[in-house]
Amino acid sequence: MDIGIIGLGQMGREMAARLIDSGHALTVYNRTAAATQRFRGRARIASSAAEAAGAEVVITMLADDAAVESVWLRQKLIPRGIHVNMATVSLALTRELARAHHQYVAAPVFGRPAAAAKGELDIIAAGPKAAVERCRPLFEALARQVFVAGETPEQAAAVKIARNFLLATVIESLGEAFALVGKAHVSPETFLHILTSTSLAAPVYKSYGRQMVEGAYEPAQFSMELGLKDLELALSAAREKGVVMPTAELIRKNLLDAIAQGNGRKDWTALAEYLGSKGSG
Amino acid sequence: MDIGIIGLGQMGREMAARLIDSGHALTVYNRTAAATQRFRGRARIASSAAEAAGAEVVITMLADDAAVESVWLRQKLIPRGIHVNMATVSLALTRELARAHHQYVAAPVFGRPAAAAKGELDIIAAGPKAAVERCRPLFEALARQVFVAGETPEQAAAVKIARNFLLATVIESLGEAFALVGKAHVSPETFLHILTSTSLAAPVYKSYGRQMVEGAYEPAQFSMELGLKDLELALSAAREKGVVMPTAELIRKNLLDAIAQGNGRKDWTALAEYLGSKGSG
Numbered sequence: 262m263d264i265g266i267i268g269l270g271q272m273g274r275e276m277a278a279r280l281i282d283s284g285h286a287l288t289v290y291n292r293t294a295a296a297t298q299r300f301r302g303r304a305r306i307a308s309s310a311a312e313a314a315g316a317e318v319v320i321t322m323l324a325d326d327a328a329v330e331s332v333w334l335r336q337k338l339i340p341r342g343i344h345v346n347m348a349t350v351s352l353a354l355t356r357e358l359a360r361a362h363h364q365y366v367a368a369p370v371f372g373r374p375a376a377a378a379k380g381e382l383d384i385i386a387a388g389p390k391a392a393v394e395r396c397r398p399l400f401e402a403l404a405r406q407v408f409v410a411g412e413t414p415e416q417a418a419a420v421k422i423a424r425n426f427l428l429a430t431v432i433e434s435l436g437e438a439f440a441l442v443g444k445a446h447v448s449p450e451t452f453l454h455i456l457t458s459t460s461l462a463a464p465v466y467k468s469y470g471r472q473m474v475e476g477a478y479e480p481a482q483f484s485m486e487l488g489l490k491d492l493e494l495a496l497s498a499a500r501e502k503g504v505v506m507p508t509a510e511l512i513r514k515n516l517l518d519a520i521a522q523g524n525g526r527k528d529w530t531a532l533a534e535y536l537g538s539k540g541s542g
Numbered sequence: 543m544d545i546g547i548i549g550l551g552q553m554g555r556e557m558a559a560r561l562i563d564s565g566h567a568l569t570v571y572n573r574t575a576a577a578t579q580r581f582r583g584r585a586r587i588a589s590s591a592a593e594a595a596g597a598e599v600v601i602t603m604l605a606d607d608a609a610v611e612s613v614w615l616r617q618k619l620i621p622r623g624i625h626v627n628m629a630t631v632s633l634a635l636t637r638e639l640a641r642a643h644h645q646y647v648a649a650p651v652f653g654r655p656a657a658a659a660k661g662e663l664d665i666i667a668a669g670p671k672a673a674v675e676r677c678r679p680l681f682e683a684l685a686r687q688v689f690v691a692g693e694t695p696e697q698a699a700a701v702k703i704a705r706n707f708l709l710a711t712v713i714e715s716l717g718e719a720f721a722l723v724g725k726a727h728v729s730p731e732t733f734l735h736i737l738t739s740t741s742l743a744a745p746v747y748k749s750y751g752r753q754m755v756e757g758a759y760e761p762a763q764f765s766m767e768l769g770l771k772d773l774e775l776a777l778s779a780a781r782e783k784g785v786v787m788p789t790a791e792l793i794r795k796n797l798l799d800a801i802a803q804g805n806g807r808k809d810w811t812a813l814a815e816y817l818g819s820k821g822s823g
Contacts, residue, residue: 371740383740408736419726423719430715437787438704444783445700455689459652459664463744502725504821506718540785
């Protein structure tokens with residue numbers, strides 16, 4: 262398949278490499294040209310976003326709403342074929358792109374760059390049925406599992422936002438619980454082992470809990486600042502839909518406080534360390 | 543083993559039956575005698591708590607701190623051998639009983655009456671090493687897994703309190719997330735399937751999520767009122783240890799509000815329904 266990719270950040274470049282390895286013909290574009298070096302000789306290097314947008318399917322993997330807007334909406338750029346946005350963006354921007362583009366698929370992913378490199382992402386797709394089906398070969402190259410959330414792009418965006426909010430609640434609540442059992446002289450190892458051997462046996466409790474036990478917060482796999490962005494996406498979605506999300510408000514405030522104390526570049530699981538440090542000693 | 547059991551409520555009676563079936567000699571006591579009927583001919587029916595407390599090991603399975611205090615502390619009752627308290631009680635009461643009794647083991651359980659009946663509880667034990675080891679045969683009759691949290695009874699109580707707090711955070715956060723995706727017209731089934739097929743694949747997300755999808759809140763498996771009691775145990779533990787638990791405060795308030803609206807007898811997962819009903823429509 263003839264695929265364009267706009268955005269060669271940590272995720273985008275691993276996805277591009279994986280798609281090339283899977284036999285797809287790629288045109289890559291990045292705002293700063295240095296990131297395209299790695300693809301010299303393996304893909305067509307586009308000199309503008311418009312060039313990449315001429316592909317049969319164009320994927321965007323950009324940092325946030327502002328970056329997506331600057332590529333597509335400010336320039337009034339229209340994709341030739343299907344536009345697949347795999348980044349985490351707001352519901353409002355999702356609706357705007359769906360209105361502006363002929364065939365728009367929201368396909369945010371669960372997983373980090375290492376998973377993208379191995380084709381082990383989880384993809385949540387939503388959009389016009391035929392467009393989603395047309396994208397299957399590229400999803401299958403990138404993903405371990407593909408879920409279809411519905412035919413309206415906003416549905417996939419909402420799933421991604423709500424799930425990242427749930428990850429934040431795991432961090433916040435584990436942080437509070439570790440602080441409590443620590444003061445009762447329970448070994449954090451023992452506590453984590455008990456939790457993840459019983460009804461909280463989930464990959465996220467295991468991995469986040471492990472980071473907390475080891476204090477492994479730098480380098481960040483997902484920074485507090487990115488976490489804050491995701492909480493703000495949840496709150497803006499809640500506001501426009503008329504939903505109460507008091508936990509999201511609380512965690513947003515705790516992340517802001519921790520960032521104000523100089524922790525913004527640490528992994529977002531370091532919120533546990535920050536909560537622990539707030540006790541009376 | 544010669545075992546006494548004080549408290550034949552929903553959990554206590556299933557545990558007693560299981561211990562008898564496992565070949566242990568039981569003496570059972572309950573404040574209201576009717577609950578002992580089921581054990582006529584199968585166990586010795588004690589006419590006082592003191593009689594049951596004369597066993598080699600005496601288990602108490604009572605509703606809350608007040609019930610435990612009224613059996614042991616008000617009457618200044620002292621067990622002959624090992625006292626194993628399997629109920630969820632406060633850290634403060636745990637310390638008091640550990641001071642008052644020669645051999646005190648805190649052994650709270652994870653699991654509902656049906657699991658107790660099948661010997662599939664998870665038991666978290668803490669207390670003097672020799673006493674915990676002496677209890678192994680009875681733990682093994684009741685449990686799928688036995689975890690030792692340490693040699694101080696308070697350690698097991700803290701694990702149980704912190705873990706029940708984490709269960710409450712799963713309910714609160716899932717409730718908020720379901721409300722959000724619902725307003726974006728995502729099927730709750732699809733959302734739950736995605737969550738529990740990816741990094742939130744834990745038994746508690748599956749079971750609580752299922753109850754929310756089906757609105758299966760009555761009869762309660764664990765009521766909002768019991769949930770509120772457990773949040774209050776977490777907050778009193780946090781207060782005495784000097785730990786900040788803002789999520790526990792938030793969920794306590796939401797449970798109180800939901801109970802004030804007449805939902806106290808519903809399952810505590812009905813907090814999701816209450817949170818959903820608070821949106822703007």
